[in-house]
Amino acid sequence: MSGPIRIAFPDGSMREFPSGVTGLEIAESISASLAKAAVALDVDGTLTDLTRPLTQDCAIKIVRRDDEAALELIRHDAAHVMAEAVQQLYPGTQVTIGPSIENGFYYDFARETPFSSEDLEKIEQRMHEIVDRGETFTCEVWDRKEAIAFFEEKGEVYKAELITDLPESETITVYRQGEWLDLCRGPHLPTTKHVGHAFKLMNVAGAYWRGDSSRAMLTRIYGTAWRNEKELQAYLTMLEEAEKRDHRKLGREMDLYHFQEEAQGSCFWHPKGYTIYLALEAYIRRRLRDAGYVEVKTPQLIDNKLWVASGHWGKFRENMFVVPDEVPNTEDEGPVISGEANLMALKPMNCPAHIQIFNQGIKSYRDLPIRMAEFGCCHRNEAHGALHGLMRVRQMTQDDAHIFCREDQITQEVKAFVELFYACYRDFGFEEIQIKLATRPEVRAGSDEVWDRAEKAMADALEVLGLPFEYAPGDGAFYGPKYEFHLKDAIGRSWQCGTCQLDFVLPERLGATYIGEDGAKHRPVMIHRAILGTLERFIGLFIENCAGKLPLWLASVQCVVATITSDADGYARQVHDALRAAGIRAELDLRNEKINYKVREHSVQKVPAMFVVGKREAEERTVAIRRLGEQAQNVVGLDKAIGDLALECQPPY
């Protein structure tokens, strides 16, 4: 071994150790208790095994089991422990991959018969035993060929394939825990005992080998794992709470909308739900108008000639509903459709139609940018398994718009859009918005050179705005790169809402031009953009985000006037009329029920304000205000109460 190496500690101090020293030895040199608590070593920002020899100068941090950083290891190790348990209990089951994920871990198995929920209990039981056994995790470096031969011999063809596909430069490491071992990059905790017992297997699901739908379907078991029982319980409680704010459940309870099998994936908006929808649409319409947009309306059903020209027929057809342009056969016998008619399609997007409007007449460079908006109802033939309440529907309405501009206007237009986007999201109180820049997909239109330019323009705009983003390679639309703005639902699933897509391709395919300063024809660039995305998904997410307690301006019923006894009926009607006259969405509850019952019912319905009136209020011309979620009653003069509420019902824009 060469000379000593210099180790930097988190407090800034520096010490020398002989080359080959391990994290465990360093911890021991500090204190026995630290050595006992230590589970891994952070070397220059990368987690490694405690027993790995250090041979270079580096900055380290000793990770204790209680540290946040240990969670990932606990989860990854739990996956290994689960895999061992499964192979013990169900010999012949092949292991594939098992990473740690947010809140837990999973492992994909290849097995003829699927796991049942009783199997999960057994596996969990065995996992506890393996943890108690407390085998040491040891890392071994194997020869590539021998490793492949070993796994093939064992019948572990998936593991063998993984090794075969690892780059030559990669060292093949295997982690052993007692009798059991797995191909793994590591790092791991010192022993299986360190996993602890705060884990739970959650569910079984199918998953394609290597995420490829043309390959084998494996069985995935999901689990959750935490540092202690308290954290585990807190997580399980959070899941229960989240279930209560599921927009599908709330939509039914609050009588907002429903779905039924005759129109799967398309929403039936009830009066109360549609009130929310209309209020939201009106809001975004005001925003767009003031941001210099014009609004249009284009056809639903369009001949496939246009879809062929736009490229949708080639690249997007499997997601389109196609309709033959013919009179259906009305005879009882024989096919309804001849199969020979010209085809039309329900529009899956508005863009080609907007270009048709742009193409009418001659456009000058002075006309640009043209910001053309449409609350266009689109249909997409989504796979059955993809449908999910309002989040994933087949009929959707986007707050869609296309900005036709010159290349030199791209940056300013994109920037203006992103600013408008954030101004709107602030109004809804969404805090966590994740931005992804999705780049060229495999199936695409347009030259690489055009894509280079478009992707660069998109990245530059975000950098100018100082907004952090991640790349989503290959996720772009077939005509251009895009920003995806993601929001999370109640249980943490991420959904794309807003979008902003740069498109050099469609204007060319559909022959859009403008006359430049030089008197020659030029191609406009097209920016496809949506702030809320689809109204359906956005409303679903927003309902989950506020647990059904919508802000006043969006609440379908903003105020209920409820009487204590029928003596106050006449006055209650006056109050109700006055509320309506003030533009407030109010309802009247004159039922012969106790006030307790009425308060409970309207609270469950999440009505934000109640005006309770009895004999006293009628005599004094007041109302007893009770706000949702509060116990207190506030007796206020009628005119002031209505004035204040009307003010509060104003939309944020």
Next chain:
RNA sequence: GCCGCAGUAGCUCAGUGGUAGAGCAACGCAUUCGUAAUGCGUGGGUCGGGGGUUCAAAUCCCUUCUGCGGCACCA
């Protein structure tokens, strides 16, 4: 579309081969009550659809549809 699970009254759910149940909701009657469930009574079902096994099927088998959780795909 793929893997798994589920489908019983408007909602939540019980019912493992022998006459379809409960709570809430609805409806009727009584009750006029001061801030989260007043009492009594009544009606309500092709047990998702189709086929099969059986003397007999909500229950067992096959098939199909839809929903749920993932995967794949995507706003």
